[in-house]
Amino acid sequence: MSNLLPDNERILLGPGPSLTSPRVMRAMAAPTISHLDPQMMALLDDIRARLTRLFHAPDGSFALAVSGTGTSGMETAVANLVREGTRALVVVSGYFGDRLAQMCERYGATVRRLDVEWGRACDPDALRAALKASPADIVAMVHAETSTGVLNPIDTLAPIAREHGALTIVDAVTSFGGHPLDVAAWGVDACYSCTQKCLGAPSGLAPVVFGPRALERRVKCRSFYFDLQLLEDYWLKRKYHHTMSSTLVYALDEALAIVEEEGLEARWARHERNHDAFAERLAAIGLSLLPPKGERLWTLNAVRVPDGVDEAAVRKHLLDEFSIEIGAGLGPLAGKIWRVGLMGASSTPRLIVLLLGALESALARQGHRVHG
Numbered sequence: 001m002s003n004l005l006p007d008n009e010r011i012l013l014g015p016g017p018s019l020t021s022p023r024v025m026r027a028m029a030a031p032t033i034s035h036l037d038p039q040m041m042a043l044l045d046d047i048r049a050r051l052t053r054l055f056h057a058p059d060g061s062f063a064l065a066v067s068g069t070g071t072s073g074m075e076t077a078v079a080n081l082v083r084e085g086t087r088a089l090v091v092v093s094g095y096f097g098d099r100l101a102q103m104c105e106r107y108g109a110t111v112r113r114l115d116v117e118w119g120r121a122c123d124p125d126a127l128r129a130a131l132k133a134s135p136a137d138i139v140a141m142v143h144a145e146t147s148t149g150v151l152n153p154i155d156t157l158a159p160i161a162r163e164h165g166a167l168t169i170v171d172a173v174t175s176f177g178g179h180p181l182d183v184a185a186w187g188v189d190a191c192y193s194c195t196q197k198c199l200g201a202p203s204g205l206a207p208v209v210f211g212p213r214a215l216e217r218r219v220k221c222r223s224f225y226f227d228l229q230l231l232e233d234y235w236l237k238r239k240y241h242h243t244m245s246s247t248l249v250y251a252l253d254e255a256l257a258i259v260e261e262e263g264l265e266a267r268w269a270r271h272e273r274n275h276d277a278f279a280e281r282l283a284a285i286g287l288s289l290l291p292p293k294g295e296r297l298w299t300l301n302a303v304r305v306p307d308g309v310d311e312a313a314v315r316k317h318l319l320d321e322f323s324i325e326i327g328a329g330l331g332p333l334a335g336k337i338w339r340v341g342l343m344g345a346s347s348t349p350r351l352i353v354l355l356l357g358a359l360e361s362a363l364a365r366q367g368h369r370v371h372g
């Protein structure tokens with residue numbers, strides 16, 4: 001046995017991965033099968049059906065799981081809808097909006113960025129004005145911006161894009177399974193997520209859905225690996241494209257079954273309840289969240305680092321003394337926030353109590369008074 005394997009259980013409360021559900025761990029112990037085994041095909045059909053339901057995708061959609069992490073979902077959406085000269089308007093309200101803009105550019109789009117202050121949600125009027133000033137073929141945006149802890153109002157933004165004739169690409173990496181998401185009702189055309197956040201599985205697959213308008217307007221894909229036509233041929237016609245991991249397929253299928261057993265609405269409510277409890281107890285020890293109320297994610301909390309506190313030392317203390325992982329700030333928020341994920345199996349009252357106690361201990365170590 002490799003002596004590099006971790007022998008202590010990390011409590012994953014960072015921006016992802018979150019904890020893997022024990023049932024999912026057990027599912028991954030099932031024997032390996034091939035990517036073309038009839039049992040694998042039955043699993044892929046099950047995953048397609050479950051994803052279509054969980055995304056609330058309209059009739060005529062195609063849902064699948066792409067081999068790769070969340071970024072592969074992003075690349076699949078972009079690579080099949082963007083070509084040389086596509087006019088893409090990208091809402092950039094954080095690190096992942098910026099990644100989306102870079103991705104569109106790499107596939108040849110003429111990118112216009114709608115920059116939003118980090119820590120705030122996109123104002124629907126700003127999107128309306130940007131589209132009025134200059135039309136776009138695609139509007140790409142992040143639902144749950146993991147770098148800032150902000151929820152963009154896709155329920156309002158996507159219909160605006162549609163009114164202006166644009167297709168929408170929505171990143172639901174940190175919202176799928178944790179926040180309400182309704183691809184059909186909101187008129188989202190392509191949406192992608194990951195397995196390692198609100199679904200409670202390890203990273204390695206990216207749930208993706210293309211609605212009927214996106215399927216009609218797809219472009220010739222420059223990527224072989226992410227070519228939707230080739231992926232459709234594998235998922236629907238059982239034609240070899242790549243050797244998909246059966247272990248990860250077991251994990252995703254079990255994770256989606258757990259989501260459906262809990263019920264989406266109940267799961268969203270759990271994420272909301274645990275976020276509210278965490279925010280309230282943070283305030284009680286004098287800590288605050290970066291985004292204003294009403295724009296906050298339930299799944300990812302951007303906690304302001306108090307003046308005079310060494311943020312990296314706090315994270316190290318949590319990891320060394322309590323085996324708890326939380327995340328650091330990215331880009332301009334480096335050193336200014338901690339990112340606390342309460343997602344999937346990591347969104348529980350027990351872990352919130354544990355984290356708050358550990359946080360108080362870490363702050364006290366630096367002589368920071370936490371009470372009153």
Ligand SMILES: Cc1ncc(COP(=O)(O)O)c(C=O)c1O
Binds near residue numbers: 072074
């Ligand atoms: C909003 C968002 N989009 C995309 C990604 C990229 O996902 P991955 O790291 O799984 O490739 C992340 C990762 O945290 C994310 O939070």
